[in-house]
Amino acid sequence: xxxxxxxxxxxxxxxxxxxxxxxxxxxxxxxxxxxxxxxxxxxxxxxxxxxxxxxxxxxxxxxxxxxxxxxxxxxxxxxxxxxxxxxxxxxxxxxxxxxxxxxxxxxxxxxx
Amino acid sequence: xxxxxxxxxxxxxxxxxxxxxxxxxxxxxxxxxxxxxxxxxxxxxxxxxxxxxxxxxxxxxxxxxxxxxxxxxxxxxxxxxxxxxxxxxxxxxxxxxxxxxxxxxxxxxxxxxx
Numbered sequence: 390x391x392x393x394x395x396x397x398x399x400x401x402x403x404x405x406x407x408x409x410x411x412x413x414x415x416x417x418x419x420x421x422x423x424x425x426x427x428x429x430x431x432x433x434x435x436x437x438x439x440x441x442x443x444x445x446x447x448x449x450x451x452x453x454x455x456x457x458x459x460x461x462x463x464x465x466x467x468x469x470x471x472x473x474x475x476x477x478x479x480x481x482x483x484x485x486x487x488x489x490x491x492x493x494x495x496x497x498x499x500x501x
Numbered sequence: 502x503x504x505x506x507x508x509x510x511x512x513x514x515x516x517x518x519x520x521x522x523x524x525x526x527x528x529x530x531x532x533x534x535x536x537x538x539x540x541x542x543x544x545x546x547x548x549x550x551x552x553x554x555x556x557x558x559x560x561x562x563x564x565x566x567x568x569x570x571x572x573x574x575x576x577x578x579x580x581x582x583x584x585x586x587x588x589x590x591x592x593x594x595x596x597x598x599x600x601x602x603x604x605x606x607x608x609x610x611x612x613x614x615x
Contacts, residue, residue: 422603429588432545432605439601448502448604479544486594486601487533487552492544 391416395480395493402470402500410465410496412480421463422481422490425449432479438463470500503528503595507606514581515614522609524591525573533594534567534574537605540587548589549576581613 393414402408414421419440424432434447438457452474453467463482467474477497483490504527514520526534535550551558551565551574558565562581567574578585591606 420601424605429539429541429608429610431607432590434602434604437602445597447602481603483603486596489535489547489550490603492546494544 393480393482393491393493395478395496397496398494399497400499402498404471404500406470408467408470408498410467410478410480410498412463412465412493413461414463414480414482414491414493415461416482416484416491417460418482418484418491419460420483420485420490421457423447423453423455423463423465424479424481425451426477426479426495428477436465470498472500474498474500502597503531503593503602503604505591505593505604505606507591507609509609510607511610511612513612513614516581516583518581520576520578520581520585520611520613522576522589522591522611523573524575524593524606525571526593526604527572528593528595529569529572531593531595534565535592535594535603536565536576537590537592538587539590539608545590578611581611583613583615586611586613 396411423436433449435451436455479495480493481490507524532553537545539545564577
């Protein structure tokens with residue numbers, strides 16, 4: 390089934406650890422996005438990509454990095470996790486500039 | 502860059518009443534305006550969208566209006582039901598460099614009371 394998948398769904402990790410949040414979509418979409426969201430709160434754009442080998446920083450300053458080596462895959466990496474990174478991370482994708490964005494289920498990250 | 506403001510932040514209505522949520526945007530190049538509903542613990546899902554060449558769009562109990570001159574757009578829900586209770590986000594899509602950013606408003610917590 391065509392969808393957008395995020396793993397893991399929940400993650401508790403110690404301060405200073407390196408982590409990668411996975412996001413994959415099977416819809417063939419060119420545009421992909423990462424948002425940070427505290428529960429029920431504003432969606433902050435932290436990274437986006439409009440195709441393979443293209444990535445841009447979003448509006449919210451983030452210590453994370455992303456890569457887009459394959460169309461379907463858009464992982465987000467934190468080199469050194471800190472408690473301030475505790476949040477939910479939502480991945481989204483869409484096919485064009487005036488089309489619906491589909492969201493993944495999210496990864497709820499807790500850094501202790 | 503684009504800035505999307507959304508009001509109110511919380512809205513409580515009686516079942517059967519109408520609810521209106523308003524958003525303004527800053528970038529005149531924005532050309533696509535979706536609305537998302539996010540239920541507790543779930544991912545945001547599109548409920549309705551409007552493109553810049555259209556002034557109004559309706560889908561059953563939900564309607565969206567767009568005023569390009571004033572740079573604002575609104576979501577209207579009629580005959581509200583308890584299952585309409587959720588957080589609603591407006592968004593604006595705008596070109597930037599080689600791609601498109603999708604910027605969201607701050608969200609409105611809608612509560613429909615029996």
